[in-house]
Amino acid sequence: MLPSFFESVVQLIVRTSTDLPPDVRAAMKVARAAEPEGTRSSQALTIIAQNIDLAVDTEGAICQDTGMPTFEVKTPVVANQIWMRQQIREAVAEATRRGKLRPNSVDSITGENSGDNLGPGTPIIHFEQWQRNAIEIKLILKGGGCENTNAQYALPVELPHLGRADRTLDGVRKCILHAVWNAQGKGCAPGAVGVCVGGDRTSGYIHAKEQLFRTLDDIMATVNDLDIGTMGFGGMVTLIGCKIGALNRLPASFFVSVAYDCWAFRRLGVELNASSGAIEHWLYRDPSHPIIPMLDQAGFTRTGKEVALDAPLTDEAVRSLKVGDVVMISGRMFTGRDAVHSYLMKHDPPVDLRGAVLYHCGPVVVKEGDNWRVTAAGPTTSIREEPYQGEIIKRYGVRVVIGKGGMGAKTLAALKEHGAVYLNAIGGAAQFYARTIKQVDGVSLLEFGTPEAMWHLTVEDFPAIVTMDAHGNSLHKDIEQDSGQHLEAIGTSR
């Protein structure tokens, strides 16, 4: 068999998780240059740029959500695909052991995490034969936040702010605009979309995702007029790429499928020698060209207006904050996402949450001797906790909730009533935030798996932006309304 195949696949996974490809870097540099200095989007892009550099320097995961590993493999006609599939699965488990992939494969009925990213349907591996005597493997790691913002439209359809999308190219255009508008900051904008026009419901989504394997070289115009901006903070750049493919369809169906990917657009590929399995060359990146850093500086760029917060917090400290404030948090912080929120609805918390900071985060954590170390710790999408958050704030006295993408009306009302704030951290900035964690003090509910456990952390100068305050204001609500008006103007401009 191919003696180097396994190690080549491990290398592909590690590099994909830790080193953003040059076309995405270039698109993010353009995005950064477009945002005026000192704006919220510009500050967020600076953190993202640092995060990209830190990840490659330390071979750490760019984002803690390493997503659903999806492999597209092309093999010569005689290749043994059964053996290759097994090797790829073992390589995925090995990369997970090395902390380059977060354990992300969860039994859909019991909720149990397999711990090694293996399980029914994970990873996804598609094989195709070709006439060449070489093996090509492409990999994309697409996280849950952006996966949840995918959309599929059956035309004709009435769309909010845009009117009817007919079975025409203009109808397709409206669907793309609507999908990007609907994603707001939840998919960690600026992102890129792969689009399939036609096919059936299944093939449409697959083909849309396949478009994300194309090199980003687009000039975006109309969609950036939405002014959603980085993380949905408002700004000049909302999308860094749009790739469109088409499949034939049934006469009765006209689907437009949109696969949204975030700025942490992790996809790479390799071509392997068909006899040894050794890497002959990389796709999307040329190793003879050195990696050009995104930034020539380190650390958070302070404007002098940042508000220092020491946790746990008082009612007074929280009520003095307003939307738009940039805060630097130090002290104790607890992580909690889906499993923890569900648990807290039925049980008392394992720690005292009065005045506490609750961080929506599923970190990558490795055990070193008797101690734990967090190697990647960006925020997860908060809206999933909307059904629970207000009640948890009320019952246990949480004062600060940190996540990304914002929350809804129930949480906003609870913030006002009980004196709490919602802070938006920069989605995907997993390496940047991991460095603000000075110590892991403990862990509760580890039986939920490492991403879902409640980690007790001590942080120092953890930056975030107040996007929902204790006075009923929500930046997310405002941006959604404003961008909706822009969408209406764009939709009627043709």
Ligand code: SF4
């Ligand atoms: S950057 Fe955001 S959307 Fe993308 S994988 Fe990370 S958390 Fe999810």
